[in-house]
Amino acid sequence: MPKLAERALNITPSVTLSIDSKAKQMVAQGIKVVNFGVGEPDFNTPENICYAAIKAIHAGHTRYTPASGTQDLRQAICDKLKTDNGLEYTPAQIVVSNGAKHSIYNTLLALCDKGDEVIIPAPYWVSYPEMVKMTGATPVFVETREEEDFKVRIDELRAAVTPKTKALFLNSPSNPTGMVYSRAELQAIADLCVEFQINVISDEIYEKLLYDGAEHISIASLGAEIKDLTIVINGMSKAYAMTGWRIGYTASNKEVATAMASLQSHATSNPNSIAQFASVEALRGPQETITMMVAEFARRRLRMVELINNIPGLSCRMPKGAFYVMANVSQLFGKSIGGEVITDDLKLSSFLLEKAQVATVPGSGFGAGNFIRLSYATSMENIEEGLKRIADFLNS
Numbered sequence: 001m002p003k004l005a006e007r008a009l010n011i012t013p014s015v016t017l018s019i020d021s022k023a024k025q026m027v028a029q030g031i032k033v034v035n036f037g038v039g040e041p042d043f044n045t046p047e048n049i050c051y052a053a054i055k056a057i058h059a060g061h062t063r064y065t066p067a068s069g070t071q072d073l074r075q076a077i078c079d080k081l082k083t084d085n086g087l088e089y090t091p092a093q094i095v096v097s098n099g100a101k102h103s104i105y106n107t108l109l110a111l112c113d114k115g116d117e118v119i120i121p122a123p124y125w126v127s128y129p130e131m132v133k134m135t136g137a138t139p140v141f142v143e144t145r146e147e148e149d150f151k152v153r154i155d156e157l158r159a160a161v162t163p164k165t166k167a168l169f170l171n172s173p174s175n176p177t178g179m180v181y182s183r184a185e186l187q188a189i190a191d192l193c194v195e196f197q198i199n200v201i202s203d204e205i206y207e208k209l210l211y212d213g214a215e216h217i218s219i220a221s222l223g224a225e226i227k228d229l230t231i232v233i234n235g236m237s238k239a240y241a242m243t244g245w246r247i248g249y250t251a252s253n254k255e256v257a258t259a260m261a262s263l264q265s266h267a268t269s270n271p272n273s274i275a276q277f278a279s280v281e282a283l284r285g286p287q288e289t290i291t292m293m294v295a296e297f298a299r300r301r302l303r304m305v306e307l308i309n310n311i312p313g314l315s316c317r318m319p320k321g322a323f324y325v326m327a328n329v330s331q332l333f334g335k336s337i338g339g340e341v342i343t344d345d346l347k348l349s350s351f352l353l354e355k356a357q358v359a360t361v362p363g364s365g366f367g368a369g370n371f372i373r374l375s376y377a378t379s380m381e382n383i384e385e386g387l388k389r390i391a392d393f394l395n396s
């Protein structure tokens, strides 16, 4: 067989998905696994949204739509960006895609050539570096520190900039750390990006999942110059528990939007027409389900953080957004448990799954090998049970 393309050979498989498939295999064998690996809300899509989809089918909205989304949905997105984020866009600046992940990929395809560099603060979402590599560009990592809430230092960001720097990834609230940037921090980042004319890929998918009075600010709202450089990424998956519907979108300047729309028109055409109708209802309909979901996540978050910090050898900070906790497990490295040595996060995660039937995600996948990521998008009972199992296992 002829050799595969380099872009295919260079991709690292997603650790999140590999742990998940192993956990699902165990569940299929009848083993009761507590799953802290999940990356999606455990709530169902709200009823009004489901009903809008059924109505769309019966009304015959089952044909191709414009490649970058229906006018109605793009207008609803513009209205949302105005109300929630203070951002003015026209529908021509919006491209609706098959999930926010697809929106990020479109963005990179439109911006990056081979040899370009894209700065990614670590810890980062698993797919960012791989998607950058798929375009032929090079990911450049900037490390952050747990004691600084995993926020990027401006001097270190500046040091990473080269003439080849094309874009910077921002993800606030963050998966995996739950960190949320303040206005002042974003302003400093914006100033740097304007100075060097670097695009900002601002992944705001968790904007609604905030705790302790944290506020979401879109970096694009900090001035005309930074707005022109920013590609806002957002979507339905997290705020409306619509992961399976596959609707995400970008808001950007017209040139980037037009380029992405052309690329998408040849690659996938429009995203699912029925899901687009449902998304209009999600954005325009009642928003109370978000409040309920956030209140429940907030309760679980406190309990999970408390239980983790009660376990000797584990520690974590209080996340301000999203639904993940990064537990620092570096104190366990080199220790022997049940006759085997915990060498690193990968070993610990696979131990926890095999020996304690608890699924977690090793931090290496996010560029943070001293940590494991636990999701609290699961019931309070599972949180209690899972952390008890971890405590018992580490005691053994």
Ligand SMILES: *Cc1c(COP(=O)(O)O)cnc(C)c1O
Pocket: 039, 098, 099, 100, 101, 102, 125, 171, 174, 175, 203, 205, 235, 236, 237, 238, 243, 246, 247, 248
């Ligand atoms: C879940 C997630 C996304 C994208 O989700 P889609 O289902 O593709 O819309 C994007 N960024 C981060 C950080 C995520 O966690």
